[in-house]
Amino acid sequence: MIRGLRQIEPYVAGAQPAEKNMIKLNTNENAYGASPKVREALANFDADDLRKYSTLDQADLRAALAENLQVRPEQLMIANGSDDALSIAFLAFFNNDEPVLFPDLTYGFYKVWADLYRVNYYEVPLAEDFTIKTEDYLADNGGIILTNPNAPTGIFKPLDEIEAILKANQDVVVIIDEAYINFGGQSAIPLLDKYDNLVITRTFSKDAALAGLRVGYAIANEPLLAVMNAVKHSINPYSVDLLAEHLATAAIEDWSYYQANAQKIQESRAWFSQQLRELDFEVLPSKTNFVLTKPAGISAAALFKALEARKIYVRYFPKVERIKEYLRISIGKQEEMEEVVKAIEELRG
Numbered sequence: 001m002i003r004g005l006r007q008i009e010p011y012v013a014g015a016q017p018a019e020k021n022m023i024k025l026n027t028n029e030n031a032y033g034a035s036p037k038v039r040e041a042l043a044n045f046d047a048d049d050l051r052k053y054s055t056l057d058q059a060d061l062r063a064a065l066a067e068n069l070q071v072r073p074e075q076l077m078i079a080n081g082s083d084d085a086l087s088i089a090f091l092a093f094f095n096n097d098e099p100v101l102f103p104d105l106t107y108g109f110y111k112v113w114a115d116l117y118r119v120n121y122y123e124v125p126l127a128e129d130f131t132i133k134t135e136d137y138l139a140d141n142g143g144i145i146l147t148n149p150n151a152p153t154g155i156f157k158p159l160d161e162i163e164a165i166l167k168a169n170q171d172v173v174v175i176i177d178e179a180y181i182n183f184g185g186q187s188a189i190p191l192l193d194k195y196d197n198l199v200i201t202r203t204f205s206k207d208a209a210l211a212g213l214r215v216g217y218a219i220a221n222e223p224l225l226a227v228m229n230a231v232k233h234s235i236n237p238y239s240v241d242l243l244a245e246h247l248a249t250a251a252i253e254d255w256s257y258y259q260a261n262a263q264k265i266q267e268s269r270a271w272f273s274q275q276l277r278e279l280d281f282e283v284l285p286s287k288t289n290f291v292l293t294k295p296a297g298i299s300a301a302a303l304f305k306a307l308e309a310r311k312i313y314v315r316y317f318p319k320v321e322r323i324k325e326y327l328r329i330s331i332g333k334q335e336e337m338e339e340v341v342k343a344i345e346e347l348r349g
C-alpha cells in the first residue's frame, strides 16, 4: 500500500478524433487556418535555434501584443495556453478563506483547479435564462472568475455589469476569461485604468487559430502581474517555447486576417442560429464561435449520436443536469454549417 497518493477528478477535454474528412465542431477551434505571416515564420524558423532555452519574458510577443491591444508590455504575461495563465492565476490570487465565486455553468476547468489547489469555492447558479446575475457577486467572497462571453452558453455580460462587480470587490481579484471576446463581445481592457483588482486572460486558440501551438496570456496592472510572474517562475520559467513565441508574434502582425475570419464566423453564426430556430430549436444568443442549442423533434442524445455517425462532431454534456438536453456546436466554415443543417433536417425526417 503506497501512501500519499492524490485523488483528483480531472478536467475532461473535448475529444480529438484522428479521422480525416470529418466536420469537427466539438472544441471551438477556428475553422480558418494560419495567416500568411504565420506560415512564412514557420517555414523560415531555424531548428538550430531550439538548442537554447526560450526567452524568460517573451519581450517580442509582449511588444507586438501591447501595440495591438493598446496596453503597456508591463501589463502582459505570456503563458503556455490560457489554461496555463488561469492555473497560475488560481495559485497566485485565490488564497482566502472565503469561497471563490464562479457560475454553476461555465468553463469546467475552474472547479478542477479549485479542487487541485484546495481553494474553497461556491458555484453560483445562473439565472433561469442562463445569464450571470450581478447581484450574486456582490456579497463577501474570496475572489471571482467569470468567462465573458460565458461558455458553454455563449452569452455576453455587458461591461457596465462587469464594472459593478469589480467595483464592489476591490479587496479581492476578479478574473475575466476572455477566450471568446473577439467574436462580438466588448473587452474589459479599458477597465484596467480604474481597477487594480482586474485580471483578464486571453488565448490564441480560438480567434487566432493556433490551439495546437499553446499560447495564452494575462493582462493586469503591475502589482498583480508581479505575483503571477512569481508563481510562473516557481513552476516552469521556460513554459512558453521559442517556436510558440515566434509564431504567435507573426499572428499578431497579421491581425487583420484573423479579424476578417472572426467576421465570417459571426456571419455564419447568425445564419446557422436562424436555420436552427426555423426548425424550432432553442438557440441561446451567442457572442462566441459556438452556439448552445436545444433540439426540437429529436433528443440531444439522439442527435449527437446520429451526427457522430455522419462524422459530424459536436459537444454533448450528458452529466451536466441543466444542459443535458442541449448540444454545443462550434461555428465552422459556412459550407460546414450548411452540411450540418442538411444533416439535421434529414435526421428529423
Ligand SMILES: *Cc1c(COP(=O)(O)O)cnc(C)c1O
Binding pocket: 080, 081, 082, 083, 084, 107, 147, 151, 177, 179, 202, 203, 204, 205, 211, 214, 215, 216
Ligand atoms: C478554450 C478555453 C480556454 C483554454 O484556452 P487555451 O489557451 O487553449 O488553454 C480557457 N477558457 C475558456 C473559457 C476556453 O473556452
